Amino acid sequence: MFGPALALYGAAFAVSTPVGGMLMMTIALGLSSCTAVGHSMLQHDIAPAHAGVLFAVGNMVATVPGIVGVLSSGWLLRAFEGDWAAPLSLSATFYVIGGVVWLVCARTTPVV
Secondary structure (H helix, E strand, C coil), X not given: CHHHHHHHHHHHHHCCCHHHHHHXXXXXXXXXXXXXXXXXXXXXXXXXXXXXXXXXXXXXXXXXXXXXXXXXXXXXXXXXXXXXXXXXXXXXXXXXXXXXHHHHHCCCCCCC
16 A cells, blocks of 8 residues: 555655656556555455455445545635645555554454
8 A cells, every 4th residue: 555655645746747757657557556455355355254244334334535536626626726745645644654554453354
């Protein structure tokens, strides 16, 4: 989760061309896709008998950021006069927070 955050911070602050921004966004998306494998398998590790229900509840909760993210990105773009640094850095900050929470809380020992 720290790789996508670095790429998003790079897209927000270190890149001055559209091609550079596209490259950083591509790197961020590619690295973000790599985290999906660990997330998908964790449910099977912590609750093998209830992995389907746990995955369904997680997916249900995960739709909320998709809805709120679009609204907040539009609001930030309007508030900062079209500057993409604000929504990109906010997204990168969420990646960093998620990475820290993952490192502190994630375990692979069965709970149920």
